[in-house]
Ligand SMILES: [Zn+2]
C-alpha cells in the first residue's frame with residue numbers, strides 16, 4: 001500500500017482519503033504469540049500540511065489468532081490501533097528526535113506497510129490471555145484448568161512467607 005505525494009497534491013483540498021488491506025502473514029514467523037493473522041484493514045487520510053510537509057493519519061484493525069500465555073490454547077482477538085506520522089520530501093525538513101519525527105520520503109512515496117507493521121507489533125499483548133481470568137494449566141499434570149479440575153496438590157507456601165515462618169520458629173527456640 002503506497003501513497004504518493006502527487007496523489008495528495010492533485011486533490012483540490014490537499015486531503016487524500018485512502019483505504020485498503022495490508023498483508024503481513026510473515027509476522028506469524030517472527031512473533032511467537034501469533035499463530036494466524038488476517039489481512040490488516042487500513043483506512044485514513046493523507047494530507048498536505050505545508051508545501052513540503054505531509055501527514056498520514058490512519059486506523060487499522062485485523063483479527064489475529066494468538067496463543068494464551070497461561071493455558072496455551074489459541075484464541076481469536078481483534079488488534080486495533082490508530083496512528084499518525086509526518087513526512088517531507090525535503091531533506092532539510094526531515095527530523096528524527098525523541099519529540100518529533102518527520103520521515104524523509106524517497107521518490108515521493110509513502111509506504112504504509114512499514115507503519116502498519118510497526119503499529120501491529122507495538123500493540124501486541126506481551127502476555128496474551130484467552131480471557132482475563134484464565135485458570136491456566138496445572139503445573140503438576142498439565143490439565144487445562146479452564147476445562148477440568150484435577151486432584152493435584154499444587155498449594156505451595158510463598159517463599160517469602162516460608163522465610164518469615166523460619167524466623168519466627170528461630171525466635172521461639174531462642175526465648
Ligand atoms: Zn488461557
Ligand SMILES: [Zn+2]
Pocket residue numbers: 138139140141142143150151152
Ligand atoms: Zn493437575
